[in-house]
Amino acid sequence: MLVILLTLTLLIWIAATIDAWIGFRKLDSLENAKKGDREPLLSVIVAARNEEEHIAQSIRSQLAQTYKNTEWILVNDRSEDGTGKMMEDLKSLDPRIKVIHIESLPEGWLGKNHALFKGFQLASGSLILFTDADVMYHPEAFSKAVGYFEEHSLDHLTAAPNLSAKPFWLKAFVAFFLFGFSYYKRPWLANNPRSKTGVGIGAFNMITVSAYEKVGTHEYIKMRPDDDLQLGMIVKRLGLKQRMVTAMTLIEVEWYESLRDALGGLEKNTFAGLHYRLSMVLFSVFGVFVSQVMPFFTVFSGNQTVAILSGVNLVFLAFLYMMVTRNMTRFSPWLFLVLPFTALLFIFSILRASWLTFKRGGIIWRGTKYTLAELRKNTLR
Numbered sequence: 001m002l003v004i005l006l007t008l009t010l011l012i013w014i015a016a017t018i019d020a021w022i023g024f025r026k027l028d029s030l031e032n033a034k035k036g037d038r039e040p041l042l043s044v045i046v047a048a049r050n051e052e053e054h055i056a057q058s059i060r061s062q063l064a065q066t067y068k069n070t071e072w073i074l075v076n077d078r079s080e081d082g083t084g085k086m087m088e089d090l091k092s093l094d095p096r097i098k099v100i101h102i103e104s105l106p107e108g109w110l111g112k113n114h115a116l117f118k119g120f121q122l123a124s125g126s127l128i129l130f131t132d133a134d135v136m137y138h139p140e141a142f143s144k145a146v147g148y149f150e151e152h153s154l155d156h157l158t159a160a161p162n163l164s165a166k167p168f169w170l171k172a173f174v175a176f177f178l179f180g181f182s183y184y185k186r187p188w189l190a191n192n193p194r195s196k197t198g199v200g201i202g203a204f205n206m207i208t209v210s211a212y213e214k215v216g217t218h219e220y221i222k223m224r225p226d227d228d229l230q231l232g233m234i235v236k237r238l239g240l241k242q243r244m245v246t247a248m249t250l251i252e253v254e255w256y257e258s259l260r261d262a263l264g265g266l267e268k269n270t271f272a273g274l275h276y277r278l279s280m281v282l283f284s285v286f287g288v289f290v291s292q293v294m295p296f297f298t299v300f301s302g303n304q305t306v307a308i309l310s311g312v313n314l315v316f317l318a319f320l321y322m323m324v325t326r327n328m329t330r331f332s333p334w335l336f337l338v339l340p341f342t343a344l345l346f347i348f349s350i351l352r353a354s355w356l357t358f359k360r361g362g363i364i365w366r367g368t369k370y371t372l373a374e375l376r377k378n379t380l381r
Helices: 002-024 055-063 083-093 111-122 141-151 168-185 187-191 209-214 227-237 259-265 278-292 294-298 304-328 333-360 372-377
Strands: 042-048 070-077 097-102 127-131 135-137 156-164 205-208 242-254 362-365 368-371
Touching: 002 168, 002 187, 002 278, 002 294, 002 304, 042 055, 042 111, 055 070, 055 083, 055 135, 070 083, 070 111, 083 097, 097 111, 111 227, 127 141, 127 209, 141 156, 141 205, 141 242, 156 227, 168 187, 168 259, 168 304, 168 333, 187 242, 205 209, 205 227, 227 242, 259 333, 278 294, 278 304, 278 333, 294 304, 294 333, 304 333, 333 362, 362 372, 368 372
Parallel strands: 042 070, 042 127, 070 097, 156 242
Antiparallel strands: 127 205, 135 242, 156 205, 362 368
């Protein structure tokens, strides 16, 4: 049985490695983009709930952009801290800033999705950027993004930021998460016009108004915790022109401050990503354990065939991991040495998120509970 499992995982890693090697060659770096000749009005929409620790610094980094034809719509989504006041203070600094204060959440909406939709309704630009309240921008980020967008005549552009982390185990966990995201979602397919696979990243989703309306706006994905990803997927499914780029030195976000925060943050969308199905949870746990934990132990097997197959599995696993780390992060590829432990952490996060969702009868996201019944009801077909 071990020989069969290891042979199957080896074939998977060989295929995934080849796919990633070809795919990463098609991912551009936004750093290499040229500034555009035109400057269409860019509407930057930021939804925030209880983000008083981050929003001022993030917006100030945006106000320092070399791209000037910009307006900001800051949406205060029922915050219980000083977020709303900070937004008003920022508004007083620059007349291009508009502020919306949301006091209540309509039935059938997730808070962030509703806030982004309300922001869109106030936007005047032909080009929209959905971004988060804790994202930091290099002064040339907007200019290069719009230039790239115009050069390639896009409908949607998403950019992978540098996900910074300080504690060692958080770095290892984030690196593993991006590793899994890359081989599972194959984000480079967003740049293949023949593929229906699309991607969207919450830190940076730039889209034309016409494309946003064509996909149904956030109203179509109003109960999706993974709204950023779903937005990109629908764009591609409708045959609109999409590109994904990396922006390791232009866009940065500290995804979580600690490993505990990361595990808590994944509660909201882990089960959604598995379509709220227990069978998918079990399949994912089994798959991760067999392919990314087991070979590290069976390589020491007394059975020569098992040991050799495990060793070859680890070679391809290491090559793929280092390829992803080099292209999608600024972390050390030597984090591969703790991969079996971060894989076990990831398995724990899947089981924990799924169990808590069942136990609570839904998810709790930024202080608001959304029932499992309504989440399943609004799952996209």
